Amino acid sequence: MNDEQPGPSGASGPEETRPLGPAPAAGASWVPPTAQPRPMQWDAPRPAGGPAPYAQPYPQPYPQPYGQPYPAPTAAPRGRVPAWVWPVVSVLALVVGVVGGVVGSVVHDQLQEESGSALLGSGLAEDAVRTYPPLDVADGSVAAVAQELLPSTVQIRAELDGEAGGATGSGFVLDTRGHVVTNNHVVADAAEEDGEIEIVDQDGNRYAAQVVGRSPVYDLAVLYAEEVEGRKPAALGSSTRLLVGEGVVAIGSPLGLSSTVTAGIVSALKRPVTTGDSANDSSYINAVQTDAAINPGNSGGPLVNLRGQVVGVNSAIATTGGGMLGGESGNIGVGFAIPIEQVRVTADQILRTGEASYPVIGAQVQTGRRDGTGARIEEVLDDTPAAEAGLEAGDVVVAVDGERVTDGIALIVSIRTHQPGETIAFTVVRDGDEREVEVTLGSETG
Incomplete structure (x- = not known):
């Protein structure tokens, strides 16, 4: 039994309703004393004895003094791949792709079957x-x-x-x-x-x-x-x-x-x-x-x-x-x-998912009493959000998150405007004293 199952009803109301990279320090700079910064242009003059500028390995330390030879580019030796390898790789890739597609399709269909509906997807897009x-x-x-x-x-x-x-x-x-x-x-x-x-x-x-x-x-x-x-x-x-x-x-x-x-x-x-x-x-x-x-x-x-x-x-x-x-x-x-x-x-x-969840506190409230004084809790179930928050039978909830609650229906409606897992504040009157209690909402489906 939970808060969606009202307790004993009292007098009914007059109406009924029906469902319708860090920067350098300030001023810091460094230029070699015997070197001038090299202009950043593609047609820079070719240094004597050095390769063309565009042949330098990247990245090249900068600035680079004129007249200094660039380091010789290095490259790892490359071996030749036998010609028969490429057809084999292509065939293997094709086989893996086909098998992956089949397996994915089977898993997708199985999940849909287990969900009970082939109409489910990623939600409201x-x-x-x-x-x-x-x-x-x-x-x-x-x-x-x-x-x-x-x-x-x-x-x-x-x-x-x-x-x-x-x-x-x-x-x-x-x-x-x-x-x-x-x-x-x-x-x-x-x-x-x-x-x-x-x-x-x-x-x-x-x-x-x-x-x-x-x-x-x-x-x-x-x-x-x-x-x-x-x-x-x-x-x-x-x-x-x-x-x-x-x-x-x-x-x-x-x-x-x-x-x-x-x-x-x-x-x-x-x-x-x-x-x-x-x-x-x-x-x-x-x-x-x-x-x-x-x-x-x-x-x-x-x-x-x-x-x-x-x-x-x-x-x-x-x-x-x-x-x-x-x-x-x-x-x-x-x-x-x-x-x-x-x-x-x-x-x-x-x-x-094919179903909807709604928040609960795990307490039974009186819905027939509509005198505007609040929502009276009739019973608190063990191991529920209401019990963990310290709510007790006989408590009267008069507000939720600062908004007034007049009766049991108003309390249930107020709770259901939130989502499971949210923590909301109840203002509760117990033995004439008003106190605030925080409740983390549980979840049920329906």
Whole structure:
């Protein structure tokens, strides 16, 4: 059990969310008293009795007095190589090259087979993604954003084998190598039950897609389709540069209506929310909040700034009822997107290894208590980062690296914005006294 497995819940909040060479000393110089420096020129006069200047061995000490003979060049004696040696060397080099290529290919294929996917590579290649904003500030209209992003946005259809219906969602082209980003909850059932996953482009063309890897913890998945290779990817921006009130555009396939565009503003930043019906299904998001209309089917689609850059992946909406995004309830003007920074990190890990890692401290926290007083630790497991840092059951974490923590969900979200191996500072209240505790984050995959 770890910090991603919350402890007993208390009273629920009013809202629920659903997944969508050193220099010489100064003045030092030396010139032989009877010698003048020799001019550095190719046509220097030939010294009497000496060879031409260009015949001198290199390097030649400098300065060299005129009239002094140059040292005779020396060279090691060279033996003749028998003529039959060169064909033999050439044949051996060819054989070694062929054998090395075969062995390398076999090892590469074996590693790919052991990894469970032939789609893995070196991660998210910088030369295959776009980051420069495609639109100028003056051109930042909703219409311009739609024209720029619609060709790079797709619909995702995940069908279970032998069953009617299935899940639908959205996604966008991540790079020029045929990779598409979407939410994990869009493709999870199909991936686990050997169902079929299709990508549908703006023109209605359908392409079979494979799952490269999934992260239930961050609610992200990376797909691959050969037909998507070479297509223009969406430009990736930054959520950290967003301002509350800034205009954004959500693009996707709400309710199965492909290539739908809605517009709104950034309502809030760094909003800690959780999605899912249970601890095992939950994803914790340090979300970008928007009032752009997001409905079931928008999950996995891009949230875009007015310069045409993706700043988040639409993942969840607040409801007055409950249940997962994709149910009957629709938009009430409060939607949440996964920040693009987390998308890039998770996609890179998936494209390297087929899975994603996330940080843990090895403690169980209470997530039902939402009174704003902090995150109460219910249990600390042995031999974990929390235990090594000296955390105890009953401690209340009120800040992480100086940023306030209001409840258990906020603590988990704050932890997951970091990477395994990082050391972060917890401000903890114990028996009425406040203290600071440094915790080096552990790692799990999921």
